[in-house]
Amino acid sequence: xxxxxxxxVAAALVIAQQAAPALAADGPTLKTxxxxxxxxxGVHQGxxxxxxxxxxxxxxxxxxxxCRAVAAAVLGDSEKVKYIPLGSVQRFPxxxxxxxxxxxxxxxxxxxxxxxLGFNFxxxxxxxxxxxxxxxxxxxxxxxxxxxxSVCVFPGSTTEKNVSALFKSKGMKFTxxxxxxSKELVGAYMSGRCDVLAMDQAGLPGHxxxxxxxxxxxxxxxxxxxxxPLAVGVRxxxxxxxxxxxxxxxxxxxxxxxxxxxxxxxxxxxSKNPNIQRxxxxxGDLGKKLGLDPDWSYRVIKQVGSYKDIYEVNFGEKSPLKLxxxxxAQWNDGGILYGMPMK
Numbered sequence: 001x002x003x004x005x006x007x008x009v010a011a012a013l014v015i016a017q018q019a020a021p022a023l024a025a026d027g028p029t030l031k032t033x034x035x036x037x038x039x040x041x042g043v044h045q046g047x048x049x050x051x052x053x054x055x056x057x058x059x060x061x062x063x064x065x066x067c068r069a070v071a072a073a074v075l076g077d078s079e080k081v082k083y084i085p086l087g088s089v090q091r092f093p094x095x096x097x098x099x100x101x102x103x104x105x106x107x108x109x110x111x112x113x114x115x116x117l118g119f120n121f122x123x124x125x126x127x128x129x130x131x132x133x134x135x136x137x138x139x140x141x142x143x144x145x146x147x148x149x150s151v152c153v154f155p156g157s158t159t160e161k162n163v164s165a166l167f168k169s170k171g172m173k174f175t176x177x178x179x180x181x182s183k184e185l186v187g188a189y190m191s192g193r194c195d196v197l198a199m200d201q202a203g204l205p206g207h208x209x210x211x212x213x214x215x216x217x218x219x220x221x222x223x224x225x226x227x228x229p230l231a232v233g234v235r236x237x238x239x240x241x242x243x244x245x246x247x248x249x250x251x252x253x254x255x256x257x258x259x260x261x262x263x264x265x266x267x268x269x270x271s272k273n274p275n276i277q278r279x280x281x282x283x284g285d286l287g288k289k290l291g292l293d294p295d296w297s298y299r300v301i302k303q304v305g306s307y308k309d310i311y312e313v314n315f316g317e318k319s320p321l322k323l324x325x326x327x328x329a330q331w332n333d334g335g336i337l338y339g340m341p342m343k
Contacts, residue, residue, distance in 0.1 A: 026291055027240035030074065033101055038080050041067035042100035045085040045182040047199075048206020049314050049321055050106050050126075059083045062314040063104040066125055066232055066249065069304045070102060073248050073296040078303040087180040088154040092117055095233060102245060103233040106200060108158045113233070121231040122245040123253070127327040127336065129224035130162040131201025133208060136219050138195050143221055147172035152185050152194040154178070162226040163198050186211050200228050205321050244290050246340075251297040253339030254279055255306035257330055262305040265298065278342055286342060297342075307337060 026034065033039055043051040043063055051061040059081075068078035084100050095103045096118060107113070109121045132151075134140050140149075143166070153160045155178045167174050177194040179185040186207050189197040197207065201224050208215050232245050255261065258276050260268045269280050277283040280301075281294035290296070304310065311328060312318045329335025 025240075027238045029101055029234070029238045029241035030244065030291055033074055037075065038082050039067065039071040039075065040082045040084060040099070040101045041070075042084050042086045042091055042094050042103040042105050043067065044105045045087060047106060047182065047203045048210060049202060049319070049323075051083075051085075051104075052206075053085075060314070062126060062310055063106060063230075065304050065310045065314070066104045066252075067102065069248050069252060069300045070245065072299040072303040073244065073251075073292060076299060078299075087182070089156040089180055092119075092156075095119065095235060098235075101234075101241075106203070106230050107233055108228045109231050110158065118236045119233045120236055120242045120245075121233050122242075123249045123340075124229035124231045125249060126202065126230040128200045128202040128228045128230065130159050130166070130198060130226040130228065131204050131224060132221045133189075133197045133204045134195060134219055134221060135192070136217055140195075141219070141221070143223060143225070144170060144172075146174065146196060148174065149196050150175040150177055150194040151196040151198050152177045152179065152189045153198045154182075154185060155180055157199075158226065158228060159198050159200065166225050200230070202315070202323065205323065209320060240291055244292070247286075247290060247342065248297075248300055250339040250342065251279065251300050252305070252307040252310060253330070253337050254342055255297075255301050256308040256337075257332070257339060260301060260306060262301060262309045265301045269298070275342070284343075 043059065046052045049061055051059060051063045053059050067081050071081045072078040084094065086094050086105055091103055091105050091107065094100050109124065113119055114121060132143060140146060151163055151174050153163055153176055177188060179188055186197065188194055190211055197204065204220050208218050208220065212218050232249065234242050234245055258279065260276060260279065268276055269282060271277065274283065278286060280298045281287060281296065287294045287296050311325065315321050315323045325335055327335050328337060331338040
């Protein structure tokens with residue numbers, strides 16, 4: 001009889017926990033951002049498709065759009081962002097010290113960065129890998145022909161380590177030309193100071209198109225030579241802020257999967273689909289659980305877009321680069337983007 005009573009009590013506790021939603025109070029980062037009225041986001045110094053300041057000084061790119069998405073969710077306005085351009089070496093101290101609230105800067109998730117540097121990473125927003133661009137006049141058409149080449153590369157990047165490991169595995173030698181500033185690094189390659197420009201392959205077409213005097217004189221070598229899942233980074237110790245970063249990202253993934261986009265989000269608010277209703281804050285209490293209001297994800301999609309919207313304008317058919325989605329397609333369309341259920 002006693003055990004039956006204990007079982008009944010335990011069951012009642014479970015029911016009570018399910019019935020009472022957990023309400024998130026403002027954690028330290030969310031509180032700071034709200035009081036400041038502005039999100040401070042670390043971005044690349046200049047990489048086409050990801051983050052670059054246009055002729056009017058306005059920052060654009062996929063990484064920039066995820067900064068804007070967080071601002072839309074947290075502050076109600078995707079334009080309330082201060083962008084801090086950071087080099088590959090500067091980016092981690094800037095995040096660790098609190099100079100930036102989040103790092104959305106073509107940063108690869110690795111064990112060391114996740115565990116030893118004290119960061120948490122959201123879902124990958126872009127999958128790419130190390131690639132190489134060469135001037136055609138050096139008569140190279142594949143990586144195996146690069147023995148003895150000089151290679152321009154960012155210091156402190158995964159690319160730097162990938163290049164070293166790749167050449168060593170092939171028994172080849174190379175001379176690294178290591179430059180922290182993005183513009184100077186690309187300029188060094190374009191001026192002939194090095195034979196090869198190495199970086200995330202998705203970044204190479206933009207430099208070929210916009211920075212080369214004659215794009216046809218350059219060749220992006222076939223092949224991807226590493227795994228580079230790029231994601232937003234935040235500091236350890238603030239789980240609420242980490243949850244916000246994760247679910248803002250998942251909201252863009254799920255929106256695309258559910259057919260909700262910037263152009264139709266208002267119409268979709270009347271949808272009877274329970275998944276769409278929860279996504280857009282028409283039912284459930286997902287916002288409260290994150291410490292946000294019910295319309296947080298609606299604003300993300302309305303002001304910034306679904307992942308499809310974001311990709312298309314920066315890399316897809318609506319951009320000059322027109323790169324195929326590849327791994328960056330949805331899980332049910334040949335890619336590996338997978339939005340966790342928003343329930």
